[in-house]
Amino acid sequence: MIKFNEVTKVYENITALRKVSFSIEKGEFTFVTGPSGAGKSTLLKLIYLAEKPDEGSISIAGWETLSLKEKAIPFVRRNIGIVFQDFKLLPNKNVYDNIAIALRIRGVKESEIKSRVHEALKLVNLRHKTESFPSALSGGEQQRVTIARAIVGEPTVLIADEPTGNLDVDNTAGIMRIFREINAKGTTIIFATHNMELVKNTGLRVLKLDNGNLVRDERA
Amino acid sequence: MYSLRLALKSLWHDRWINLLSVITIATGLFILGVVVFSLYNVEKIASHMPERFTINVFLSNKATDRDIKGLIKYLKRSPIVKDYRYISKEDALKELRRSLKDAAYILEGIDENPLFPSVVVRIKSSEFDKNKVMELIDRIKGMSRVDDVIYAARLFESIEKLSRGFRLLGLGIILLFSLSVVFVSYSTVKILFYRRNEEIEIYKLLGATKGFIRSPFIIEGSVLGALGGCLASAAIFGFVFILKGYNNPVPFLAYLKLPMPFVAVLPVVGLALGAAGSTIALGRLKYQDA
Numbered sequence: 010m011i012k013f014n015e016v017t018k019v020y021e022n023i024t025a026l027r028k029v030s031f032s033i034e035k036g037e038f039t040f041v042t043g044p045s046g047a048g049k050s051t052l053l054k055l056i057y058l059a060e061k062p063d064e065g066s067i068s069i070a071g072w073e074t075l076s077l078k079e080k081a082i083p084f085v086r087r088n089i090g091i092v093f094q095d096f097k098l099l100p101n102k103n104v105y106d107n108i109a110i111a112l113r114i115r116g117v118k119e120s121e122i123k124s125r126v127h128e129a130l131k132l133v134n135l136r137h138k139t140e141s142f143p144s145a146l147s148g149g150e151q152q153r154v155t156i157a158r159a160i161v162g163e164p165t166v167l168i169a170d171e172p173t174g175n176l177d178v179d180n181t182a183g184i185m186r187i188f189r190e191i192n193a194k195g196t197t198i199i200f201a202t203h204n205m206e207l208v209k210n211t212g213l214r215v216l217k218l219d220n221g222n223l224v225r226d227e228r229a
Numbered sequence: 230m231y232s233l234r235l236a237l238k239s240l241w242h243d244r245w246i247n248l249l250s251v252i253t254i255a256t257g258l259f260i261l262g263v264v265v266f267s268l269y270n271v272e273k274i275a276s277h278m279p280e281r282f283t284i285n286v287f288l289s290n291k292a293t294d295r296d297i298k299g300l301i302k303y304l305k306r307s308p309i310v311k312d313y314r315y316i317s318k319e320d321a322l323k324e325l326r327r328s329l330k331d332a333a334y335i336l337e338g339i340d341e342n343p344l345f346p347s348v349v350v351r352i353k354s355s356e357f358d359k360n361k362v363m364e365l366i367d368r369i370k371g372m373s374r375v376d377d378v379i380y381a382a383r384l385f386e387s388i389e390k391l392s393r394g395f396r397l398l399g400l401g402i403i404l405l406f407s408l409s410v411v412f413v414s415y416s417t418v419k420i421l422f423y424r425r426n427e428e429i430e431i432y433k434l435l436g437a438t439k440g441f442i443r444s445p446f447i448i449e450g451s452v453l454g455a456l457g458g459c460l461a462s463a464a465i466f467g468f469v470f471i472l473k474g475y476n477n478p479v480p481f482l483a484y485l486k487l488p489m490p491f492v493a494v495l496p497v498v499g500l501a502l503g504a505a506g507s508t509i510a511l512g513r514l515k516y517q518d519a
Contacts, residue, residue, distance in 0.1 A: 057434065061517055080439075082516040087436035097431050113231050114437040158435070 010035040010197055011056060011166065016065035018051050025051040027221040028065065033199065033214075035165070038192045040208045041201040043218035049201040052218065053168050056199065057089050058082050070165060087115060090159030090196075094171035096151045098143040098158075104130070105139045108158045115162060129157035133187055149180030156187055166197045173207065181207065232441070236448035239421070247453060250417045254410050254457025255464065258499055261406040262465040262492070268399040269488045275392050276354050280311075284350040284366060284380040290318070292346060292374035300348060300372055307365060309356035314349045318342050345376060359389055407502055410457070414450040414506030422446060422510060429514075439514045447507045454503020458496030465492055 012032040018025045026048045033039050041049050054060040055067055058074060067074045072085060098107050108129055112122045130136045133153035143151055152172055159167055169188065173181040185207065192198045202208065208215055217225035240247055286300065297315065304313045316324070321344040326333045350369075352362060362380075370378050422429070432442050469487045 058517060059434070079516055083433070083436040083438045085436075086434065089436075091434055097427075097434070099428055099431060110432070111435050114432065114435050114441055162436075 010037070010070060011199070012068045013052075013055075014066045014068075016055065016062045016067060018048075018055065018060060019063050024221045026055075026062075026218075029218075029221075029223045030065075031216055031223060031226055033197060035197055036192070036195050037214060038189070038198045039200070039214045039216060040211075041199060041216045041218065042203065042205060042208060044203055046220075047203075047218040048221045049203075049218055050170055053091075053170050053199065053201055056166070057086060057091055057168055083114075087162055088165050090162065090164035090167040092152070092155050092159050092167070092169040092172045094174040096143070096155045098151060098154060100143055102142075103139070104135065104141050104143075104146070104154050107143070107154055108161050111158050111162045125161055126157075129161040132160070132190065133157045134183075147180075148175050149177070149183065152176060152180070152184055153187065156184070156191075160191055160196070164196065166199065167191060169198070169200045171202055172200070173202065173204065232444035233448055235445040236452065239445065240449055240452060243421070247417070250413055250453050251456045251460060253413045254454055254499060254503070255460035257406045257410040257413065258458055258461035258495055259464045259468075261403055261410075261498075262461055262495060263468065264399050264402045264406070265491050266465065266469065266485075266487060268395060269491075270485050271395045272392065273486065275395075276357075280351070280354055282352055282357070282381055284352070284362075284369070284378060286348040286350065286369050286375060287377045287379065288346045288348070289374040289376045290345060296372075296374040297346070297348075300369070300375070303368070303372070304348070304350060309352055309358075309361050309365060311351045311353040313351070316347050316349065318344045318346045321345070321347065407498075410454065410499065410502040411506040411509070414454055414503040415510045417453060418446050418450045418507040418510040421449065433514070433516055442514060443508075443511050446511055447504055450503040450507025450510070451500045452503070454499035454501070454506070455496045456499070457503070458499025461499065462492050462495045465495070 010033050013029050016029045017027055029048075029052070041052060043049055051060065055062055055074075056069065058077070061075070069085065070088060072081075074085075077085065099110065102110070105126055108126045109122045112125060117125070127136065127139075130139065133156050135150060135153050135157065138146065138150060138154075143154070146154065152175075156172070167188075172188075173184050176184065181204075188198055188200065212228060214228055215225065216223060288297065288300070301313065301315065304310050319342065322336075322342050325344065326336060329335060350365075352365075366378050366380060369375055429442055465487070469485070472485065
């Protein structure tokens, strides 16, 4: 599904990732852990094609990212749902429109959008907040909207960059439950976090980065 | 459809700033329209000038009927000749006497008619082209028993220069104001683009194509341009109406004509210039950092 082969990424003389190799199978739930600056975000950016590797190769669902033409990038991204720590919601649009935009981009009909958005909102338990604007939502609720937006397009991979970083314990547990549910439906999940408590005793795969090196690849 | 909705929403949201842009675009297009209006009328006036242009073909005294018929046959066939008039040497003398009036005594004592038979040729206004006229003159000069061909070379040159000068000046002004309209829509959309930069980044991450991202901005720029064009058309109508109202002190103003197809097409010109400005403002969208 996702394969990194000796991938190196350097930002102005700082090596963010150094010869990192791993592969993730379809339907797998993988944590990417490590302290701040370890290279977690860089690794995710390389997966959703926001960055190009300086060395090595990456393949996503059989696509070699280096040989991918720029105009193909949006179509590859539609297969990747992204959840950010800072939510990246559109402040001038309500919850419904924030989720619907992911489908409008794909050219889905409005009638179909309606049912799919409500389905996604049901999964994150936010059907009662359809008309609310992001500023009126709590951090946990905003993150659930982001998750709904990421999954409404039915991506094969869901990437989450510190999705619980700004949330309290209860909200974190709720978000984790949603991710496990999504994964149970067959979606591959790559979940970056520095919170080792979250990873502990899950029995899921953990890729640990430190200073740009992949130092551990094992089950929690 | 979604792009159109988004564009209209944004136009309404920033309606006061957009109104200013529309007025600025309209001002540019209005000036452009006035220039086209002036050029159109100058061209029309210039197009009547060739009617005063004549070519005098002086024939030799030895010219036979056959020579004269040959010349007239050629003039009849020429597509640029409007009309011609043959003046025999006798008629020429009569005309001279008439024009000298009281001084006609100068001609007394002259036994022999010193004048030459001639043909006065006029050119069709629609066919008034320097090369065509020169070709005709050269052909006539080469005909047998044609002594001389005299034409108003300076009038000829000035018609040419006036038309060319006005056209050049007009084109320059049109280009300048077209650029200014492009610049206004460019800066309006550029500001909008910067303000929505975060939103655009989110769209990119969600898998939006460049077309999806660009289209609301281009629609917005085009609508601003088209509205500016409509306003400019109305202003030109008003301008010409007022101008023609000064009929009494300056009578020729009543004869000025507004080129209607141009006024009708001005909103489309605005739309095209607005779309061009927006497209330039959006520049190259990048999905990846190096």
